[in-house]
Amino acid sequence: xxxxxxxxxxxxxxxxxxxxxxxxxxxxxxxxxxxxxxxxxxxxxxxxxxxxxxxxxxxxxxxxxxxxxxxxxxxxxxxxxxxxxxxxxxxxxxxxxxxxxxxxxxxxxxxxxxxxxxxxxxxxxxxxxxxxxxxxxxxxxxxxxxxxxxxxxxxxxxxxxxxxxxxxxxxxxxxxxxxxxxxxxxxxxxxxxxxxxxxxxxxxxxxxxxxxxxxxxxxxxxxxxxxxxxxxxxxxxxxxxxxxxxxxxxxxxxxxxxxxxxxxxxxxxxxxxxxxx
Amino acid sequence: xxxxxxxxxxxxxxxxxxxxxxxxxxxxxxxxxxxxxxxxxxxxxxxxxxxxxxxxxxxxxxxxxxxxxxxxxxxxxxxxxxxxxxxxxxxxxxxxxxxxxxxxxxxxxxxxxxxxxxxxxxxxxxxxxxxxxxxxxxxxxxxxxxxxxxxxxxxxxxxxxxxxxxxxxxxxxxxxxxxxxxxxxxxxxxxxxxxxxxxxxxxxxxxxxxxxxxxxxxxxxxxxxxxxxxxxxxxxxx
Numbered sequence: 379x380x381x382x383x384x385x386x387x388x389x390x391x392x393x394x395x396x397x398x399x400x401x402x403x404x405x406x407x408x409x410x411x412x413x414x415x416x417x418x419x420x421x422x423x424x425x426x427x428x429x430x431x432x433x434x435x436x437x438x439x440x441x442x443x444x445x446x447x448x449x450x451x452x453x454x455x456x457x458x459x460x461x462x463x464x465x466x467x468x469x470x471x472x473x474x475x476x477x478x479x480x481x482x483x484x485x486x487x488x489x490x491x492x493x494x495x496x497x498x499x500x501x502x503x504x505x506x507x508x509x510x511x512x513x514x515x516x517x518x519x520x521x522x523x524x525x526x527x528x529x530x531x532x533x534x535x536x537x538x539x540x541x542x543x544x545x546x547x548x549x550x551x552x553x554x555x556x557x558x559x560x561x562x563x564x565x566x567x568x569x570x571x572x573x574x575x576x577x578x579x580x581x582x583x584x585x586x587x588x589x590x591x592x593x594x595x596x597x598x599x600x601x602x603x604x605x606x607x608x609x610x611x612x613x614x615x616x617x618x619x620x621x622x623x624x625x626x627x628x629x630x631x632x633x634x635x636x637x638x639x640x641x642x643x644x645x646x647x648x649x650x651x652x653x654x655x
Numbered sequence: 656x657x658x659x660x661x662x663x664x665x666x667x668x669x670x671x672x673x674x675x676x677x678x679x680x681x682x683x684x685x686x687x688x689x690x691x692x693x694x695x696x697x698x699x700x701x702x703x704x705x706x707x708x709x710x711x712x713x714x715x716x717x718x719x720x721x722x723x724x725x726x727x728x729x730x731x732x733x734x735x736x737x738x739x740x741x742x743x744x745x746x747x748x749x750x751x752x753x754x755x756x757x758x759x760x761x762x763x764x765x766x767x768x769x770x771x772x773x774x775x776x777x778x779x780x781x782x783x784x785x786x787x788x789x790x791x792x793x794x795x796x797x798x799x800x801x802x803x804x805x806x807x808x809x810x811x812x813x814x815x816x817x818x819x820x821x822x823x824x825x826x827x828x829x830x831x832x833x834x835x836x837x838x839x840x841x842x843x844x845x846x847x848x849x850x851x852x853x854x855x856x857x858x859x860x861x862x863x864x865x866x867x868x869x870x871x872x873x874x875x876x877x878x879x880x881x882x883x884x885x886x887x888x889x890x891x892x893x
Binding site (some may be wrong): 451460462 | 774777778779795796870872873876
């Protein structure tokens with residue numbers, strides 16, 4: 379469990395990124411911070427592993443105040459996945475993945491063995507192990523980034539717009555992959571995005587942020603969709619524009635769902651168990 | 656044209672190679688002084704440059720300072736220092752170190768600066784200490800630009816080390832000053848040719864170093880070496 383207690387972050391240039399922020403992030407669930415630029419979502423994420431220190435307030439992980447922990451040691455037990463993968467260009471894929479275990483003193487040979495297993499986990503061919511990041515596609519690099527984040531088997535995985543720089547098809551693939559991973563690995567995932575559809579797809583708990591780290595609404599995707607607390611949220615999730623207000627319309631070729639402006643949005647099918655594949 | 660032929664005759668005359676004032680001894684002296692100067696300058700400039708590059712502070716001071724130092728006339732500096740420390744190698748070595756520092760300093764910090772900030776941020780976020788960021792990330796990625804700095808410093812030092820002879824410090828400058836005093840232009844030209852040859856050799860040496868210090872993964876990302884499966888390689892290094 380990660381707990382923010384009246385956290386404020388003021389940058390030296392005077393910008394207040396986050397003001398008096400309170401939130402509990404439950405363990406073994408995916409929490410998504412979603413908001414536009416300037417909403418402080420990345421700042422919030424980076425305060426968890428002390429890449430940014432709060433100006434006031436406290437953050438605790440399982441009851442332990444992070445300000446009492448040594449930042450380097452703390453970061454080594456928290457997985458971190460960022461946009462553009464952040465891989466070292468002069469390290470081979472396998473070395474990038476094995477980074478944190480090696481920093482933690484795991485013998486190189488064993489770390490590399492485990493890294494190969496992780497490539498399987500994230501759906502990468504083992505033959506890519508000896509390539510350099512520049513020889514991989516954007517989607518493959520991002521998978522390597524996820525593998526590196528998982529390498530030390532952390533309880534917490536921080537993901538900062540990890541799929542922001544890949545094309546929509548690859549992004550959809552990676553999202554599905556992350557859902558599968560999360561079902562298998564059961565990590566506490568904190569995910570940052572500006573894409574509300576991504577937030578609803580991945581999040582158990584979705585935190586919608588307004589400028590300055592102000593919480594507009596916290597809840598499960600269904601709670602937020604069913605009852606947006608205010609106009610900002612309604613606008614943000616697209617309810618305002620009728621994007622999420624679907625109705626059935628009969629057409630010559632069968633019944634379809636349309637949004638409030640009459641655009642086709644899908645079809646209605648009998649419910650299936652979500653885990654049946 | 657005659658001077659040129661005579662200059663080469665001077666260089667290839669075995670009689671001019673031996674002895675304490677011969678080409679052999681002066682070549683070695685020249686190389687030794689240049690090497691010593693570059694090593695001393697590097698020992699000062701590289702740590703400072705890395706510190707500036709890593710912390711991102713002090714750059715404006717370094718730029719202004721380097722600009723000022725670059726404007727100093729080395730001959731004047733040699734003379735002034737020689738007046739206080741006396742004739743010999745000390746004065747030219749100090750003056751040449753001053754000359755060499757700005758290039759090496761610029762190479763060291765610009766090498767660090769040229770690295771994608773996100774790469775360094777990620778290195779920190781996965782739990783590298785500041786020292787590990789310098790040694791495992793910034794140093795290998797910044798090495799080619801540092802080599803570039805050493806390259807231009809060496810070039811300047813080799814060509815300016817001729818001034819050592821002005822205060823009795825030896826080196827190839829001896830041929831220039833002797834030739835000037837005795838109106839022996841072929842000898843002057845011979846000295847110049849030898850200095851040019853040394854400078855070109857140094858350029859070639861550092862050009863190779865600059866190339867080989869580019870890390871394999873970075874080289875693999877360059878468009879020229881995309882060979883195996885072009886469809887899977889990205890033209891830009893992430």
